[in-house]
Amino acid sequence: MINKIQALQAEIDALTVENKDQAEEMRIKYLSKKGLISQLFGEFRNVPAEDKKAVGQAINDLKDFAQDKINALKEQFEVASTGAEGVDLTAPAEGFQLGTRHPLSVVRNEINEIFTRLGFTIAEGPEIEDDWHVFSALNFPAEHPARDMQDTFFIEKDPDVLLRTHTSSVQVRVMEKTQPPIRAIFPGRVFRNEAISARAHCIFHQVEGLYVDENVSFADLKQTLMYFAKEMFGEKTEIRLRPSYFPFTEPSAEMDVSCSICGGKGCNVCKYTGWLEILGCGMVDPNVLDSCGIDSKKYTGFAFGMGIERITMLKYGIKDLRLYFENDARFLRQFQSAY
Ligand code: PHE
Numbered sequence: 001m002i003n004k005i006q007a008l009q010a011e012i013d014a015l016t017v018e019n020k021d022q023a024e025e026m027r028i029k030y031l032s033k034k035g036l037i038s039q040l041f042g043e044f045r046n047v048p049a050e051d052k053k054a055v056g057q058a059i060n061d062l063k064d065f066a067q068d069k070i071n072a073l074k075e076q077f078e079v080a081s082t083g084a085e086g087v088d089l090t091a092p093a094e095g096f097q098l099g100t101r102h103p104l105s106v107v108r109n110e111i112n113e114i115f116t117r118l119g120f121t122i123a124e125g126p127e128i129e130d131d132w133h134v135f136s137a138l139n140f141p142a143e144h145p146a147r148d149m150q151d152t153f154f155i156e157k158d159p160d161v162l163l164r165t166h167t168s169s170v171q172v173r174v175m176e177k178t179q180p181p182i183r184a185i186f187p188g189r190v191f192r193n194e195a196i197s198a199r200a201h202c203i204f205h206q207v208e209g210l211y212v213d214e215n216v217s218f219a220d221l222k223q224t225l226m227y228f229a230k231e232m233f234g235e236k237t238e239i240r241l242r243p244s245y246f247p248f249t250e251p252s253a254e255m256d257v258s259c260s261i262c263g264g265k266g267c268n269v270c271k272y273t274g275w276l277e278i279l280g281c282g283m284v285d286p287n288v289l290d291s292c293g294i295d296s297k298k299y300t301g302f303a304f305g306m307g308i309e310r311i312t313m314l315k316y317g318i319k320d321l322r323l324y325f326e327n328d329a330r331f332l333r334q335f336q337s338a339y
Contacts, residue, residue, distance in 0.1 A: 001040075001047055005058045008036060012066050015073065023073040030066045037063050104205055104324055106337045107312040108187050111207050114231045118224060120209065121184045125170035127191070131160040133169040137291040138248040153191050153202075163191035167208035168248060171284075171303060174210065175292035180299045181213040187308070198320040205308035210284070212294065212301030218251070218283060221302035225255055225281065232311065233260045240275060249282025249303055260314065269317070276314055279306035 012030060017023045030036050040059050047055045101109075112122055125133075135147055146152065146165060155161040170186035186208040194200045211220065222241065229237045237260065241253040256277050259270035266272040281304035286296035309321055316335075318324075323331050 001043065001051070001055050002058060005040065005055075005062050008040075009062050009065060012062075012069055015069060017073050020074060020077045023070060023077065026073065027070045031063070031070065037066055100333055100335050101337060102324075102332060103312050103316060103318070103335045104308050106335055107315060108205065108207065108308050110232065111228075111306075111308070111311070112185065112187060114228055115185045115209065118227065119183055120211075123170060123174055123184050123186050124188055125164075125167070125173045125186060127164055127189055128155065129162055129164040129169050131162065133172045134162060134164050134166070137172040137288065138168055139285050139287045139291070140247045144247065151193055153193055164188075165192050166190055166305060167206040168303070168305060170208055171210045171248075171288075172292055175212065175289070175294055180294060180301070182301070183211045183213070185209045196322065198322065201309070201321050201325070203325075204321075206305050207308060209304045210301060211303075212284060212289070212299050214299060216283075216300045216302055218302070221281060221283070221304070224302075225279070225304065229255075229257045229278075233257055233315070236263070238264070241281075244280060244282075246280055246282055248285050248288045249280075250285045252280065252282035255279050255281060255304075261317065269314070278311060278314070279304050281305070 008030075015026060017026060028035060032038070037059070040062070044052070044055065044059065116122070131147070134152075135144065140146060152165050153163040155163070167186045167188045167190060170188065174182060174184060174186070188206065188208075189203060190206050191203055194202050196202060209224075211224070222239075226239050229239045236258075238258040240256045240258075242256065244252045244254040246252045254277055256275035258264040259267060259274050259276050261267050261269045262274070264274040266274050270276050281302065284301040284303050289296040289299060289301065309324060312318060312324075313321070
C-alpha cells in the first residue's frame with residue numbers, strides 16, 4: 001500500500017499539462033469521487049490495524065499534495081491567459097479623457113442661451129440658397145456687388161443656386177412662413193469667396209436675430225443688444241452704435257463694445273480706440289417686410305447679425321482665424337466649458 005502511494009505521488013509530481021482542460025482532466029483522474037486517490041481510501045479498509053495510522057496519514061498527505069499540484073497547474077494558465085498580452089485584469093481602470101467642445105460651438109451655445117433668456121426661439125435655414133432669399137428679398141439692388149461671383153460662391157447661375165453669404169436669408173424664410181410676432185435667432189454657417197488669412201476665411205459662422213411685431217422700436221433693439229453685450233463680455237461692458245448701411249435695414253448701425261481686453265483704455269486688440277466692432281443691425285426695411293408678405297404698415301422690426309468667429313476671438317484673445325479649422329488638439333483642449 002505504501003509503495004502504491006509513493007508511486008502515485010511520483011506520478012503526480014511529474015505531471016505536466018498543456019491547458020486548463022487537461023488540468024481539469026487530471027483533477028478528475030486523481031481527486032474526483034471515483035478518482036485514484038479516493039480509491040485508496042476504499043482500499044484502506046483492508047490495511048492491517050497496526051499500519052492504519054501511517055497509511056492513513058500517507059493517503060491524506062498524498063491528497064493534499066495532489067490538490068496543491070493541480071491548483072498550481074490550473075493557476076499557471078490563468079496567469080498565462082492574461083499575462084501573455086500584458087493585461088492585468090486587477091489593475092484600476094485608466095482615467096477617461098473627456099472631449100471638449102469646439103470654441104465656436106461654446107460661443108454659439110452661449111449666444112443661443114443669452115437670447116433664449118430674452119424669449120427668442122432658435123431656427124435654422126439651408127446653406128444652399130437662391131438669389132431671392134440671399135439678395136432680392138433683402139432689398140439688394142440688381143447691380144449690388146455682393147451678387148458678383150467674386151464675393152459669392154455660385155453653384156449654378158441659371159437657375160441660380162448659391163451658398164448663402166449671410167444668415168439674413170433665414171430672416172426671409174421665417175417671415176415668409178410666419179406672421180408676427182416673430183422673435184428668433186438663426187445661427188449657421190456662411191460662405192464668401194475670400195482668400196484665407198489670419199483675419200478672413202471663406203467659411204465662417206453667424207448668428208442672426210430678428211424681432212418683428214407691432215411697435216418694435218430702435219430703443220428695443222438697443223436695449224436687447226446692450227443686454228447681450230453685458231452678458232457676453234461682462235457687466236461693465238458699454239456699447240456704442242455707429243450709423244451704417246445695409247440694404248435690408250433702415251436705419252442701419254454697427255455696434256461696438258468697449259474693449260474687454262484693456263477695459264476701454266486702448267490696446268493693440270482694439271487698435272488703441274477702446275472699442276471693438278461686433279455686429280451689424282438696424283430696423284427691418286419696410287421693403288423687406290413687404291417682400292416676405294408682412295404688412296409693413298402694421299408691423300415694424302429689428303434685425304442684427306454677428307460673426308461667431310469674431311466674438312470668439314475677442315472673448316478668448318485668439319489671434320488667427322485659421323486655428324478654428326485646423327483641428328489641433330492642443331488648441332481645442334483649452335476650451336473646457338459649461339456650454
Ligand atoms: N447680414 C449682415 C452681414 O452679414 C449683418 C446684418 C444682419 C446687418 C442683420 C443688419 C441686420 O454683414
